[in-house]
Amino acid sequence: MTEGVEWALHCCLNLAWVGPDRAVTATRLAAFHELPPAYLNKQLQPLARAEILTSTPGPRGGFRLAQAPERITLLDVVTAIEGSTEVFRCTEIRQQGPLAGSPELYRDPCLIHAAMQRAELAWRRELAGQNLDDLTVAVSRARPGLPDRVRRWFHEAAG
Template sequence: MKFTKATNYALHTMFMLVEASPVKPVGVQQLAETQGVSPTYLSKILTKLVKSGLIDSVSGANGGYRLSRKKEEITFLDIIQAIEGSTSLFECNFVHGENCSIQAVMKEAEMKMELHLKNTKLTDLSPMKIRALD
């Protein structure tokens, strides 16, 4: 199982926004430089996070991005689903009904993982050693 690089960047970006000032938006250039990724690529990720309601885009000379929800409410699952969607990781390709034992094991594992990601918030992590955003 592997999540895309976009999810990796989204999780790190959201953590940076959790650590940033709730009043002053953080620019895409600053977020991109901190992660060593192109601003164009990160902008596509930020657009998904805006559409999912996790962050707001602030336009203007002092514009950028900031959280749109309370930081204590944002879970890993929220961020992952904003980027990856919410489709199942495993789909049985055989036509033998819903009683597939393999499908049952995979769904149970996925449900446990989702529960863990849903119960883990970004604020549960200790601050990372990254360049200050202020």
Template sequence: MQYTVGVEYALHCLVYLIDVPSKESVGIKDLAEFQGLSETFLSKVFGKLSKAGIVSSVPGVKGGYKLAKSPEDISFWDVVEAIEGPKPIFQCKNIKENGYLYREGCCSAPTFCTINLVMLSAEEKMRDDLRSKKLSWLNEELNRVLPKQIREDTRKYFS
């Protein structure tokens, strides 16, 4: 299982938007330049974030994006689901029904797959953990672990 790099870029960019005054926005060009990636790629990421209601776009020459919700109301899972979609990681193909005994009609397959139940349970635990981590937590954690100068320089870049 692997999430695309879009999730990582989204989380980084969303943290940068936290300190942007509510009447202002940050352009994709600035976000992409700061991250060192293409505007096209980041535009696709932000299109998904916008569709999910995590950011809102501001049209015009000075337009860009800003948070559509409070950082306390945006979880890591919200971002993952916006970028990756809602489908489960494990896709049960119900292969037990192809087994010899079931093919030969000796037995009937149970209506549930134990393997699928375990995998779905594990995924739900991961989702719960990601739901518990909010963008506001990430911002506080970065303030704690990164040098103060890096955080200040980042804020200056986007102001």
């Protein structure tokens, strides 16, 4: 998984705290975590295409959440950035090498592939079962006062 997923999730969390009435530029979101603005902007574009964020052009433009935080799952964000392709790709290497047998030996699914599919399904279920609102609540409990500090930082920057 790329660092873009981490960046996207942090930006979504910050936008949830800033609120739906204020758009935040990619440059400002990048400044908050000292990230490269151009690269972060490239990570935010797929979120807009997936309708997780909205993008508004102009001097008062920027990004904001397109939906309520409870409607955005962590899987939605991961899928927007990484795509929905399976993480593990079985290439059937068991059919190669010095012990490779005849094709009828490989009618049953590869057990490594089956194990990896189960693990990925569990991972995706866990991400689909958590939404951005769950994350804001968990972070707020772990770091009391953080949402207010984040809001102030973004509001002061907007002047």
